[in-house]
Amino acid sequence: MGSHEALSVDPFKRLVKLAARAFYDDITTKGDKQPKTGRSDNRGIAVVVLDALTRRQWVREEDLAKDLKLHSKQLRRTLRFFEEEKLVTRDHRKETAKGAKIYSAAVAATGDGQPGGREGDEKLKMHTHSYCCLDYAQLKDELESKNTVQEYICPNCSKRYTALDALRLISPHDEYFHCESCDGVLVAEADKLAAQELGDGDDNARRRRHEKLKDMLQNMEEQLKPLMDQLGRVKDLTVPEFGSLQAWELQNAAGRAANGDHGNDPSKSSQGFGFGGTPMPYVGETKVEVDFSGIDGKGEIKSENGNAPMKVLPPWMIRQGMKLTEEQRGETKQEAKMAGSLTAVESSDDKKITDEKDDVKNIQDEYVKAYYAALLKRQR
Amino acid sequence: MFFHIVLERNMQLHPRHFGRDLRDKLVTKLMKDVEGTCSGRHGFIVAITGIESVGKGLIRDGTGFVTFPVKYQCVVFRPFKGEILEAVVTMVNKMGFFAEAGPVQIFVSNHLIPDDMEFQSGDMANYTTSDGSVKIQKDSEVRLKIIGTRVDATEIFCIGTIKDDFLGVISDPGAAS
Numbered sequence A: 001m002g003s004h005e006a007l008s009v010d011p012f013k014r015l016v017k018l019a020a021r022a023f024y025d026d027i028t029t030k031g032d033k034q035p036k037t038g039r040s041d042n043r044g045i046a047v048v049v050l051d052a053l054t055r056r057q058w059v060r061e062e063d064l065a066k067d068l069k070l071h072s073k074q075l076r077r078t079l080r081f082f083e084e085e086k087l088v089t090r091d092h093r094k095e096t097a098k099g100a101k102i103y104s105a106a107v108a109a110t111g112d113g114q115p116g117g118r119e120g121d122e123k124l125k126m127h128t129h130s131y132c133c134l135d136y137a138q139l140k141d142e143l144e145s146k147n148t149v150q151e152y153i154c155p156n157c158s159k160r161y162t163a164l165d166a167l168r169l170i171s172p173h174d175e176y177f178h179c180e181s182c183d184g185v186l187v188a189e190a191d192k193l194a195a196q197e198l199g200d201g202d203d204n205a206r207r208r209r210h211e212k213l214k215d216m217l218q219n220m221e222e223q224l225k226p227l228m229d230q231l232g233r234v235k236d237l238t239v240p241e242f243g244s245l246q247a248w249e250l251q252n253a254a255g256r257a258a259n260g261d262h263g264n265d266p267s268k269s270s271q272g273f274g275f276g277g278t279p280m281p282y283v284g285e286t287k288v289e290v291d292f293s294g295i296d297g298k299g300e301i302k303s304e305n306g307n308a309p310m311k312v313l314p315p316w317m318i319r320q321g322m323k324l325t326e327e328q329r330g331e332t333k334q335e336a337k338m339a340g341s342l343t344a345v346e347s348s349d350d351k352k353i354t355d356e357k358d359d360v361k362n363i364q365d366e367y368v369k370a371y372y373a374a375l376l377k378r379q380r
Numbered sequence B: 001m002f003f004h005i006v007l008e009r010n011m012q013l014h015p016r017h018f019g020r021d022l023r024d025k026l027v028t029k030l031m032k033d034v035e036g037t038c039s040g041r042h043g044f045i046v047a048i049t050g051i052e053s054v055g056k057g058l059i060r061d062g063t064g065f066v067t068f069p070v071k072y073q074c075v076v077f078r079p080f081k082g083e084i085l086e087a088v089v090t091m092v093n094k095m096g097f098f099a100e101a102g103p104v105q106i107f108v109s110n111h112l113i114p115d116d117m118e119f120q121s122g123d124m125a126n127y128t129t130s131d132g133s134v135k136i137q138k139d140s141e142v143r144l145k146i147i148g149t150r151v152d153a154t155e156i157f158c159i160g161t162i163k164d165d166f167l168g169v170i171s172d173p174g175a176a177s
Ligand SMILES: [Zn+2]
Pocket: A154, A155, A156, A157, A158, A159, A179, A180, A181, A182, A183, A184
């Protein structure tokens, strides 16, 4: 399905998945006041959304919401969060039937496994639609964490500042930053921990603090190891770049016409050179074959291993999940006819569906339930 | 990044300016009022390049002042996270250095200055490499990357880094002297 993605994208996809689990698996996009219990607990959604985005390039947010069985508002909130985090690029535009057609053609060209037959949908005319796409280059920058905003703390009154406050903290008298409230000389955050270590206080407290710090550090190293490894791997690779929505559509439409393949992918075109002798991971096309009979079995295995940390789902498992989460709308039938060979699953109340399809759908539904459950379980 | 955009402003004009050069007065006042100002939303208004339209004036009760809605084209400058800028160093201290790129002030903390550069105090405080070949001091020109912006209603402040490839000093005033 997506097996013909440019090879050099794969390490980046893995990087996104790792980062999602390392930094965003506890993110809830609701206000902190609301209780994080039961149905309102949407932790884990961030991970699901990022994962889904690794399997797509540009995608209409509405479609993504449907694929993930998320409320579009919830998805939008999550995406807005990632937009602020600079992991996701978004684009909004007034859509005409023609625009939708171009987009559909581009999606078909990337083989992202999404329904391509939307152009007949009258409802799409002249509405503002939002699109989103992962920004791999930014993600890499962020993770390399060279660019952290320095924090400062006042040793007297513990007031905290960041480098963004710098202008207000300078003093005409010396070379340091000064606290606005008590004029104490501020200490950079990293230096502060070290100072604490050396500072007085009884020995026990110090030892405890020391132990705690050591633990923290070790935990962090352990948890971040796969991430750092992956960063090392993508270090010299060309960052996948899908360009703006318009450019992407143009490229994909053109690329498809030209060679029926994805000559569109910039990372692919630069694949043949410039890696400076770095051994390229994931060499060899990943052909993924999936038969339905295998799914539920695998699903169980997944549930068992649900709480193993950092376990990354094989991409094809989620791919299946996407397919089955196709929302049943009024126009599903019509759409299914048009996009027939693709993935649309007919609504269950449709009397015409064959038993076979019904089975497949049930299996898929079971599977997606198990996947969400496992994910939630792991969050707790 | 620079943008050429159209903005609108309600201009109040004293009745003494009413006459055949009312429009000129309006434009002059507009330039005086908005050029060099900063709004968090659009960035710094660098220059007005044209007047799009002047709407109908409205006499204000009690004062005789007239309010004209004016649409004008202007060049604005708004810094973005990730953007590379060339800036002039304005101040160096132990915590890092401040620089200006046109109207924008940028702070580079010492953590985002390459590790091989050390702070040297003195009348001309600076950051210098151990071999003395590269020096950052007041009036040095540096290329930096914006890593964070603080956008208030009337102010934009940035923090930057020079700890990356191709960033750092691009001309050193100390080298010539
Ligand atoms: Zn203080």
